[in-house]
Amino acid sequence: MTQKKDKNGLTEKEFLKDYKAGDYERPSVTADILVLGTSADLRTLKILLVKRDEHPYLEQWALPGGFVRKDETAYQAAERKLSQETGLEGVYLDQIYTFTNPARDPRTWVMTIAYLALVSDTSDDVLHGVTCAGDYDSDGGVQDAAWFDLVIDAESISFINAERNVEIRYSIENKRFKNGRIYYENWVSKPASKEELAFDHIEIIIESILKLKAEFEHTDLSFNMIGEKFTLPDLQALYELVLGKKLYKTNFRAMIAPKVEATGAKMKSVCSNKMSAEYRYIG
Incomplete structure (x- = not known):
């Protein structure tokens, strides 16, 4: 295979051999x-x-x-x-x-x-x-x-x-x-x-x-900031905290529905201090 030469007649190997990195300021x-x-x-x-x-x-x-x-x-x-x-x-x-x-x-x-x-x-x-x-x-x-x-x-x-x-x-x-x-x-x-x-x-x-x-609001980043098991009220509270705004419950649950599934168990919500359905992230 023919090696390409630059305007000075150097191949890439020859060019790199003589290259002086110190000629350029580096941060x-x-x-x-x-x-x-x-x-x-x-x-x-x-x-x-x-x-x-x-x-x-x-x-x-x-x-x-x-x-x-x-x-x-x-x-x-x-x-x-x-x-x-x-x-x-x-x-x-x-x-x-x-x-x-x-x-x-x-x-x-x-x-x-x-x-x-x-x-x-x-x-x-x-x-x-x-x-x-x-x-x-x-x-x-x-x-x-x-x-x-x-x-x-x-x-x-x-x-x-x-x-x-x-x-x-x-x-x-x-x-x-x-x-x-x-x-x-x-x-x-x-x-x-x-x-x-x-x-x-x-x-x-x-x-x-x-x-x-x-x-x-448009990614799955929230699931890095909540436990492996969580309640939907707590997940919504996390979204509202990060976004700095209130979310409609119905719209929020429709948005995250494809990303989570119920485990069949219940756990206490840290927001309401009441028992609620337990969910996990499924991607």
């Missing part, structure tokens, strides 16, 4: 993960934050994450850092967006690939190994990992952990942006408390929440 790449669940009573969204144990942003709360190694994909890096920093494994992970602002990290040019992780258990029991997380690799560990209440209203987004006496708050404004011929809406945030999240993690959280809201 470092990280993977950051927003872990989202709900309170046990399905009344509050919960987000997992870690407290950094090194510069930059020493002792500030941040999303779990770290640098992508040269022998792994960004997805694998997200799985690894999530396990190391929080103890969470085998959870749903979905790539959200790539953040490329050259000034987003004070150390050097660092791009991050953001992931959304959805979980059904936000108890402290699912977190383990946090204090020794820094022993795993040179990427550092964390001082602490904790679930925060994620409270969103028309004007603000807050992260609250009463046990640690921490409340991080941002004001948000809904703005319109043009892309080609169309306009789209997005939230623009400003710090509204003394304490802030590290890096540009508030932007990662905003993009993740908006994408989740846009997709939640």
